Amino acid sequence: MTTPMLSLNDGRSLPQIGFGLWQVPADQTARVVVDGVAAGYRLIDGAAIYGNEEGLGEGLRRMGLPREKVFVTTKVWNDRQGTDETRRAVAESLARIGVAQVDLMLIHWPCPAEGRFLDTWKTLIALRDEGKVASIGVSNFRVPDLERIIGETGVVPVLNQIELHPRLQQAELRAFHARHGIVTQSWTPLGQGRSFDAGPVQAAAARLGRSPAQVILRWHLELGCAVIPRSTRAAGLAENLDILDFSLTEAEMAAFATLETGERTGPDPASFS
Numbered sequence: 597m598t599t600p601m602l603s604l605n606d607g608r609s610l611p612q613i614g615f616g617l618w619q620v621p622a623d624q625t626a627r628v629v630v631d632g633v634a635a636g637y638r639l640i641d642g643a644a645i646y647g648n649e650e651g652l653g654e655g656l657r658r659m660g661l662p663r664e665k666v667f668v669t670t671k672v673w674n675d676r677q678g679t680d681e682t683r684r685a686v687a688e689s690l691a692r693i694g695v696a697q698v699d700l701m702l703i704h705w706p707c708p709a710e711g712r713f714l715d716t717w718k719t720l721i722a723l724r725d726e727g728k729v730a731s732i733g734v735s736n737f738r739v740p741d742l743e744r745i746i747g748e749t750g751v752v753p754v755l756n757q758i759e760l761h762p763r764l765q766q767a768e769l770r771a772f773h774a775r776h777g778i779v780t781q782s783w784t785p786l787g788q789g790r791s792f793d794a795g796p797v798q799a800a801a802a803r804l805g806r807s808p809a810q811v812i813l814r815w816h817l818e819l820g821c822a823v824i825p826r827s828t829r830a831a832g833l834a835e836n837l838d839i840l841d842f843s844l845t846e847a848e849m850a851a852f853a854t855l856e857t858g859e860r861t862g863p864d865p866a867s868f869s
């Protein structure tokens with residue numbers, strides 16, 4: 597199975613489906629990476645704060661494919677923002693993963709009260725120009741945060757990884773991203789299972805003979821988003837990738853739109869630091 601690719605605004609491209617390593621125990625991470633690649637995934641979403649970058653690197657070395665076949669993302673954690681600290685944090689992530697370059701480095705949260713995301717962004721631009729990271733982006737950035745970094749540097753992030761699921765559909769951010777050529781990548785795309793029982797999800801799942809998780813992930817693809825569901829089970833990894841041979845109707849998309857409640861599963865980027 598070939599994962600669809602999305603074009604990035606820096607000329608590179610990104611697999612639309614990947615899997616995430618949050619809460620994957622460090623001692624299982626290499627195995628999960630190997631299983632994910634064997635199932636067909638070509639994008640792995642890591643972060644320094646997940647505490648499993650070494651396992652990610654070990655998985656890349658054991659996966660049986662050339663390193664460049666798999667797109668690797670990692671992130672700068674909140675207490676490593678700022679010019680010098682970000683440089684050190686990126687160097688440490690590369691050392692832990694055991695690679696000379698990652699495909700994508702994100703600022704994990706804007707932490708607006710700390711006031712350091714602009715310096716952090718300028719440092720990522722420099723690190724990209726030095727070849728330490730191939731592409732640069734952000735996570736959990738709000739419209740004003742994006743406007744600030746774009747306005748001050750002229751460099752548009754390739755991607756914003758945000759909480760997005762049927763209960764939190766992020767229409768405003770998706771529209772901003774579309775206008776600026778930023779890929780929307782959905783974290784917690786399954787909304788931790790909270791919409792699995794919802795009528796429109798059940799109805800689409802019954803019509804298609806698919807699981808609620810599969811129809812929700814398909815909904816993300818129909819919106820044009822990239823997704824990074826998490827599963828540590830080989831069967832779950834395979835199920836979440838098997839969403840390319842069916843589609844939702846316009847009526848089903850309209851029914852999913854009614855599931856918005858504005859409820860987050862994670863912190864609010866306005867106040868999290």
Ligand code: NAD
Pocket residue numbers: 615616617618619641642704735736757758782783784785786787788789807809810824825826827828832835836862
């Ligand atoms: P998710 O929406 O992927 O849900 C994961 C949960 O759903 C797990 O309990 C899993 O066992 C279950 N699940 C997975 N596949 C299933 C299936 N087919 N059927 C039934 N249940 C299934 O949520 P998540 O792990 O919170 O998010 C995914 C990834 O997003 C993370 O691993 C991480 O990489 C990323 N993330 C990023 C941020 C950020 O701030 N940037 C925050 C949270 C998560």
